[in-house]
Amino acid sequence: MIDVTDLHKRFTTKTGTVHAVQGVGFHARDGEITGLLGPNGAGKTTTLRMLYTLMSPDAGRIAVDGFSPDTHAGDVRARLGVLPDARGVYKRLTARENIRYFGRLHGMTEAAIDQGIARLAASLGMEDILDRQCEGFSQGQRTKTAIARALIHDPKNVILDEPTNGLDVMTTRALREFLKQLKAEGRCVIFSSHIMQEVAALCDRIVVIAHGKVMADGTADELRAQTGEANLEEAFVKIIGSEEGFHA
Numbered sequence: 267m268i269d270v271t272d273l274h275k276r277f278t279t280k281t282g283t284v285h286a287v288q289g290v291g292f293h294a295r296d297g298e299i300t301g302l303l304g305p306n307g308a309g310k311t312t313t314l315r316m317l318y319t320l321m322s323p324d325a326g327r328i329a330v331d332g333f334s335p336d337t338h339a340g341d342v343r344a345r346l347g348v349l350p351d352a353r354g355v356y357k358r359l360t361a362r363e364n365i366r367y368f369g370r371l372h373g374m375t376e377a378a379i380d381q382g383i384a385r386l387a388a389s390l391g392m393e394d395i396l397d398r399q400c401e402g403f404s405q406g407q408r409t410k411t412a413i414a415r416a417l418i419h420d421p422k423n424v425i426l427d428e429p430t431n432g433l434d435v436m437t438t439r440a441l442r443e444f445l446k447q448l449k450a451e452g453r454c455v456i457f458s459s460h461i462m463q464e465v466a467a468l469c470d471r472i473v474v475i476a477h478g479k480v481m482a483d484g485t486a487d488e489l490r491a492q493t494g495e496a497n498l499e500e501a502f503v504k505i506i507g508s509e510e511g512f513h514a
Contacts, residue, residue: 267330269327270317273290287316294471296454299455301471346425369382372419389444391440423454426445428458
């Protein structure tokens with residue numbers, strides 16, 4: 267379970283101060299996929315970076331299973347599996363070695379790592395690439411390796427920042443099924459995207475972010491009903507063009 271309350275983040279640039287996140291708040295529940303939907307530059311990635319302790323908010327609160335990154339950063343990291351927007355893998359290592367390395371960083375035993383690798387490889391359909399060096403991997407193969415690496419310690423909470431970017435149709439379909447499996451296991455999944463179809467197909471709730479603010483928060487049906495639009499894309503356009511936003 268992930269709770270976010272009134273997050274703010276500013277950056278100083280040569281041209282002035284950018285308020286990238288302005289009061290973002292939402293609740294991501296266990297056993298659900300919560301989608302962060304917004305255009306590029308909306309503040310989604312900055313918000314996620316604060317959730318997984320890469321950045322500290324200027325104001326606001328975060329709780330991951332009740333733990334705050336401010337006081338229990340190690341506990342928060344142990345409870346999170348993160349696929350960041352930059353998901354490079356170590357090219358000179360095999361997929362198995364990449365995953366094993368992260369398992370050791372989490373303090374897992376070799377036996378537990380082996381069990382985790384077998385489980386994740388079967389779930390992600392990557393048995394055939396486990397012992398191949400990552401140099402030369404396709405985008406889909408790199409993404410599968412990065413996801414397995416992020417989830418080797420069996421975290422209850424999973425954050426995926428635009429995981430389908432650059433993937434072909436079949437790999438995208440396989441990833442969708444994997445996300446549904448994570449949900450069925452009772453995990454809390456946050457899925458960031460700017461692709462309406464992905465969010466509509468996967469997410470139990472949708473948090474629309476634009477200009478660093480939450481413009482709407484609800485199910486796809488609720489957002490369509492509140493905007494009076496039958497199509498989620500049209501609802502999204504109406505929401506991000508609104509000064510006031512909508513809240514379910």
